[in-house]
């Protein structure tokens with residue numbers, strides 16, 4: 701029985717790794733979270749008026765921007781409010797999602 705669990709856990713770990721190998725984040729999970737961002741940044745991250753586009757944005761830059769809003773290093777009322785509700789894993793997932801949009 702022990703061996704079964706070891707195999708199951710190892711298989712899941714491999715799946716998780718393969719699924720995120722190139723992106724670092726999970727784009728499908730990011731897409732769900734992105735629903736609350738679409739009102740400002742657009743359904744496809746195309747940007748609207750004063751809200752910058754996010755589509756195709758470099759993932760590292762995206763995550764850094766979100767962390768900076770969360771920490772307060774970067775100031776913007778709405779973005780600080782939104783980033784505070786999200787974790788680093790959410791940032792990575794959102795980054796992967798937006799990176800894949802055009």
Ligand code: HEC
Pocket residue numbers: 733734736737738739740741750751752754762765766774775776778779782783794
């Ligand atoms: C109420 C409108 C609004 C909502 C909702 C919103 N944003 Fe923003 N976002 C902005 C504005 C405006 C800026 C530009 C702020 C600035 O000048 O720093 C911005 C900036 C950003 C940036 C930095 C872009 C860059 O080029 O540096 C990222 C990344 C970002 N938003 C992601 C998100 C994500 C992810 C969500 C959803 C969880 C979200 N935003 C929700 C208005 C919004």
